[in-house]
Amino acid sequence: MKNKESIVWITGASSGIGEALAKIYAQKGVKLILSSRRLDALKKVKRSCDNPENIQILAFDLNDFENAAIQVEKALNFYGKIDVLINNAGISQRSLIAATEFKVFKALIDIDYLGTVALSRALLPHFIEQKSGHFVVVSSVMGKYGSPYRSGYAAAKHALHGFFDVLRMEHQRDNIHVTMICPGFVATPIAKNSLTEDGSALGVDDVATRKGIKVDDFALKMVRAVEQKKWEVSFGGKERLGVYLKRLSNKLLHSIVLRSKVR
Numbered sequence: 001m002k003n004k005e006s007i008v009w010i011t012g013a014s015s016g017i018g019e020a021l022a023k024i025y026a027q028k029g030v031k032l033i034l035s036s037r038r039l040d041a042l043k044k045v046k047r048s049c050d051n052p053e054n055i056q057i058l059a060f061d062l063n064d065f066e067n068a069a070i071q072v073e074k075a076l077n078f079y080g081k082i083d084v085l086i087n088n089a090g091i092s093q094r095s096l097i098a099a100t101e102f103k104v105f106k107a108l109i110d111i112d113y114l115g116t117v118a119l120s121r122a123l124l125p126h127f128i129e130q131k132s133g134h135f136v137v138v139s140s141v142m143g144k145y146g147s148p149y150r151s152g153y154a155a156a157k158h159a160l161h162g163f164f165d166v167l168r169m170e171h172q173r174d175n176i177h178v179t180m181i182c183p184g185f186v187a188t189p190i191a192k193n194s195l196t197e198d199g200s201a202l203g204v205d206d207v208a209t210r211k212g213i214k215v216d217d218f219a220l221k222m223v224r225a226v227e228q229k230k231w232e233v234s235f236g237g238k239e240r241l242g243v244y245l246k247r248l249s250n251k252l253l254h255s256i257v258l259r260s261k262v263r
């Protein structure tokens with residue numbers, strides 16, 4: 001975001017990638033709206049940012065689809081407009097299909113896909129009216145290929161690509177942009193917060209995530225990609241090569257993923 005006058009709304013801003021993005025944008029003097037469920041955590045992030053006078057907080061649950069339009073109205077009331085919505089909030093999974101209760105697949109689709117669709121759809125008329133807008137979506141390499149223990153998560157992230165590729169087509173004429181971000185492993189609490197077989201949180205970090213790219217480095221790359229209005233980018237370690245390998249040989253990717261010991 002080169003223009004300081006821009007207004008950026010970040011979901012999932014209480015932790016991890018969203019928090020790191022908030023700090024970078026705040027340093028640049030961009031006006032921000034920070035969202036997630038936990039009000040206290042959002043207040044803490046705001047206090048830790050430069051220029052806190054440029055930061056508004058809007059706490060809500062993405063699961064609350066029916067009230068997405070109300071949240072958009074509240075967000076618009078802060079500064080009168082929004083230029084960029086960063087759909088970053090999300091939750092991962094660590095459980096095998098055969099052992100996983102149906103409610104877990106539903107929760108992943110609700111939070112990771114439908115929550116983002118509800119919010120973006122509610123903001124869309126405003127972008128159309130102002131003849132500009134930018135939807136940024138934090139997907140995952142799991143939005144491009146799959147891996148054991150992440151069936152419902154990979155499905156929800158794949159769905160985001162289908163939806164936003166079409167949104168880009170339907171609204172190019174309205175000067176609306178879409179950037180899909182596909183992280184590999186980034187060192188955040190994502191694994192700890194991920195859902196297990198019965199929907200409870202894993203509660204511990206996993207090694208691959210802990211050894212992932214540093215969250216501040218990731219966020220800097222992501223901010224650059226957003227400034228450049230890239231359509232789709234992937235940042236991380238060697239796991240992001242799977243995105244390209246899938247285009248060449250799905251079978252080879254399948255056997256490499258099965259050989260890797262990543263849980």
Ligand SMILES: NC(=O)c1ccc[n+]([C@@H]2O[C@H](COP(=O)([O-])OP(=O)(O)OC[C@H]3O[C@@H](n4cnc5c(N)ncnc54)[C@H](OP(=O)(O)O)[C@@H]3O)[C@@H](O)[C@H]2O)c1
Pocket residue numbers: 011012013014015016017018035036037038039041060061062063088089090091092111138139140141182183184185186187188189190193209212
């Ligand atoms: N870290 C990685 O390795 C990695 C890799 C690929 C993709 N990603 C994606 O990156 C995004 C950010 O994740 P992260 O790594 O920064 O993990 P994180 O630290 O666990 O952050 C997740 C954020 O989502 C918010 N959130 C979760 N459920 C929500 C709900 N129902 N309503 C509203 N907000 C909700 C959380 O805030 P509250 O608890 O306050 O609601 C938190 O701010 C996610 O979409 C994730 O899938 C991460």
